[in-house]
Amino acid sequence: MASATIRDVARQADVSVASVSRALNGHSNVHPETRARVVEAAKALGYVPHAGARSLSLARNHAIGVVLPDLHGEFFSEIVRGIDRETTARGYHLLLSNMHADAELAAQAMRSMRGRVDGLIVMAPQLDPAALNEALPKGTPAVLVNTSDGGERQAMRVDNRAGMETIVRHLLFTGRRSLVHIAGPAGNIDARERREAFTATLAEHAPNVPVRIVEGNFREEAGARATAALLDAGEPVDAIVAANDMMALGAMNALKDAGVVVPGEVAVTGFDDIPLARYMGLTTVQVRSADLGARAVARLIGALEGARDAGVEFVTPELIVRSTSDRQSAA
Amino acid sequence: MASATIRDVARQADVSVASVSRALNGHSNVHPETRARVVEAAKALGYVPHAGARSLSLARNHAIGVVLPDLHGEFFSEIVRGIDRETTARGYHLLLSNMHADAELAAQAMRSMRGRVDGLIVMAPQLDPAALNEALPKGTPAVLVNTSDGGERQAMRVDNRAGMETIVRHLLFTGRRSLVHIAGPAGNIDARERREAFTATLAEHAPNVPVRIVEGNFREEAGARATAALLDAGEPVDAIVAANDMMALGAMNALKDAGVVVPGEVAVTGFDDIPLARYMGLTTVQVRSADLGARAVARLIGALEGARDAGVEFVTPELIVRSTSDRQSAA
DNA sequence: CGGGTCCGTGTAACCGGTTACCTACCTTGT
DNA sequence: ACAAGGTAGGTAACCGGTTACACGGACCCG
Known part of the structure; x- marks a missing residue:
């Protein structure tokens, strides 16, 4: 029942294990006839080399x-x-x-x-x-x-700074002036860099636009919750800059529920360009x-x-x- | 440089390899003091057991x-x-x-x-x-x-027959009478079963509705192409029953491009309930x-x-x- | 014809663990 | 005092491959 080992093949072909190993691994110093016998024996026994043993001895x-x-x-x-x-x-x-x-x-x-x-x-x-x-x-x-x-x-x-900068500049260029960033979880390096780049880009290109950031965690619900809270508070918003696509999708849902028109009243952007983004028509930056x-x-x-x-x-x-x-x- | 082996640990703790193995694997017949020495030696050397060697000897x-x-x-x-x-x-x-x-x-x-x-x-x-x-x-x-x-x-x-039957019955029940099935690739077992169930369900519940099937391959483009071809041919259609969700999404795109209203003029259904389906509002059967x-x-x-x-x-x-x-x- | 090469092959050590088996010692009971 | 039993731990075989080294025979050379 147990699988054949190299020793079984050696016995069957009436050679040593060394020859079997050499024959099956294509080493040159094997007589063609011997190799043929080994190959035939291996096929007859249904021999498959044991990868674990191989790894151990090759240290690879x-x-x-x-x-x-x-x-x-x-x-x-x-x-x-x-x-x-x-x-x-x-x-x-x-x-x-x-x-x-x-x-x-x-x-x-x-x-x-x-x-x-x-x-x-x-x-x-x-x-x-x-x-x-x-x-x-x-x-x-x-x-x-x-x-x-x-x-x-x-x-x-990922060059998070460059990505976030292109997003913010795109929004500013298309006339948005009340941007809110929904950030990713604290401690996440990507989240932190995107957040910093959001701040830095606004400071450089639109010093009079206030830097507004709410906390999120990269999950869809967080985007929805944060957006709903913003709307409830009656804060002026004309662009939501989510730290990733999933939160942007959550934001879009919350806006739809509240009857806010996208992109007419509020623009939404994500980050990553996950496959879903294409279907949902989400503006984002593509990270391949x-x-x-x-x-x-x-x-x-x-x-x-x-x-x-x-x-x-x-x-x-x-x-x-x-x-x-x-x-x-x-x- | 190379990682420590069990023999290194044994030498360090001044015991045999057997005791090291027993101590680290929690066997009972090891003196507490010996075990402590072994554990300490292992930590000092940063010893991590070699999973490959372990597998080989355990045959697991x-x-x-x-x-x-x-x-x-x-x-x-x-x-x-x-x-x-x-x-x-x-x-x-x-x-x-x-x-x-x-x-x-x-x-x-x-x-x-x-x-x-x-x-x-x-x-x-x-x-x-x-x-x-x-x-x-x-x-x-x-x-x-x-x-x-x-x-x-x-x-x-997956019980493809049951799934396809609920879809077709749902469409019939909501008044659709010109159903077209976009099938999956020939040779695929799921595709075949869904196709057969489409035929069988119509035969049983709506014998007067013709069975119409066009070929596809489970990919989005195939759904789009098949749908566009149907529309071009001017065939009457009020429901497209795709063999999976991706082709259904392709169909939806083609319908939108052609200005056909979903679900007003044509209903679209998929199969699988991939995460995308929820976002796109696609009627489908959920395969968990x-x-x-x-x-x-x-x-x-x-x-x-x-x-x-x-x-x-x-x-x-x-x-x-x-x-x-x-x-x-x-x- | 003896010595050097090359070729094909076998023997056995090794990779890094686990564990069957054996030994030495310490209790315990009678 | 001694046999029996239990406990802790060492020795070495084994898992299934690879390969360094040794060896014998064929061939070539001077």
């Missing part, structure tokens, strides 16, 4: 691990899609580890991958650099994605998330195979104007 | 593999999300293997997981049972999801995809841990009426 897994906080939400799904695409293309396996709220759990997850993977891709936007460096296994190469980096490590980051993931894999595997390559690589998002903000009516 | 990986045809599309994303949730909750690891168009590649992928995983979850709706049984590794337990099964295997299936994946994992791990459990388990989808079909105006 041909697998990479992905640690991420939450598979929920299209943003992470997209990144994982890109990671998967590139991993498969390069003949590696992908080990997924998900939902690690706090640093201790994340460390746990990363440790449990030792001996299973050759390298890690870590997404932990909510972890501070110290905790992260503590948690990262010493011997394992890692690429950080959207994560405050400890400096020297390989990392991929799948490419971000794919690029992280490419760099990681490059490093595994000996490339010298460190430091942060930024991807610059691009403004996508859709129907939740009008393109005309400059100030 | 605590990991399951997922083979699926295409991570693209929200339907599969949802299933993977559910799989991941349950896998993590039970303390297992998840190995992902994606995009296997033909039987040979799929077999390849499954083979390459031997020695890495304890069991498999296989989604291959496009494979015929013979090829599948050929490809499935002999020794490895597997749960099939939305896949023509070879009979005795564990499997999860995430739960489907989670349930598959639960059964697989159950079987790994000795449970006797075989055969097909169906999940019954539920009709969700939204704004692309009206709920009033019975015939």
Whole structure:
């Protein structure tokens, strides 16, 4: 019942295990006839090499691990899609580890991958650099994605400042003067940078527009709640600048419920360009998330195979104007 | 530089490797003081057990593999999300293997997981049972999801007939009389069942309504193209019954482009209830995809841990009426 | 014809854990 | 005082591969 091992094949083909290994791995110093006998024996027994044993002796897994906080939400799904695409293309396996709220759990997850993977891709936007460096296994190469980096490590980051600046300037250019930013969760690096860029861009390009920010957490309900609260308070608003697309969608729902016309009375913008955004006509900045993931894999595997390559690589998002903000009516 | 091994820990604590193993795995016959010395030594060296070596000697990986045809599309994303949730909750690891168009590649992928995983979850709706049984590794337990099964295997299936029947009856009940089905790709088991159920339901409940079917492939563009072609041909249509949500969305776009009012002139329905469907107000049947994946994992791990459990388990989808079909105006 | 090469193959050590089995010692009962 | 039983811990085999090294035979050369 148990699967055939290399020794079974050796016995069947009447050679040693060494020859079987050499024959099946395409080494050159095997007599053609011997190789044929081995191949035939392997086929007859339905032999499949045991990847675990192979990894142990080669000290190489041909697998990479992905640690991420939450598979929920299209943003992470997209990144994982890109990671998967590139991993498969390069003949590696992908080990997924998900939902690690706090640093201790994340460390746990990363440790449990030792001996299973050759390298890690870590997404932990909510972890501070110290905790992260503590948690990262010493011997394992890692690429950080959207994560405050400890400096020297390989990392991929979204240029949040550039993205937010294009959004705010677009809104100002189309005549909006009462902008409100719905921020992401405190402690999240992307949220923090977007928030700072919102403030900075207004200060630079429209010093007379007040900086108004309400708190959110990247989830749809938060966008809806924050927007409803704004409307209830009767505050003047002509543009809602959400820190991500999901909150922007929540905002759109709240505005619709309140009978506010988008984009006529209020413009809405998001961040990320998740697939949903296209369907909902949401103006946003496009972060090519799948490419971000794919690029992280490419760099990681490059490093595994000996490339010298460190430091942060930024991807610059691009403004996508859709129907939740009008393109005309400059100030 | 290389990570510490159990022998390093043994030397450091001045005991044998057996005691280290016993101490760290919580066996009972270890003197408390010895255990303390071992734990301290392990911490001092930053020792992390090598999962690969552990798996080899235990013949147990605590990991399951997922083979699926295409991570693209929200339907599969949802299933993977559910799989991941349950896998993590039970303390297992998840190995992902994606995009296997033909039987040979799929077999390849499954083979390459031997020695890495304890069991498999296989989604291959496009494979015929013979090829599948050929490809499935002999020794490895597997749960099939939305896949023509070879009979005795564990499997999860969507009750496509029941789902399609509720949709067609809903449309008939709300007065539609010119239904067109946009079918999924030939060879896909779900597509075939939905198509057959469309035909059967009309034959049973509205024998005078002609059965009209156009070909599609589950992709958005196919839905759009098929719909545009129907409109161009000037055929009478008051309901488009797509075989999945993505094609329904394509149909909606084509209708909008043509200035046809939904649901006033034409109703549109989908199948799956992907997250997008809620945003787009699409009437569909809800397949709790995430739960489907989670349930598959639960059964697989159950079987790994000795449970006797075989055969097909169906999940019954539920009709969700939204704004692309009206709920009033019975015939 | 002896010595050096090259080729094909087998033997056994090794990767890093787990654990069956054995030993040494310490109790405990009679 | 001694046999029996229990406890703690060491030795080495094993999981299933890979590969350094050794070895024997064929071939070539001077």
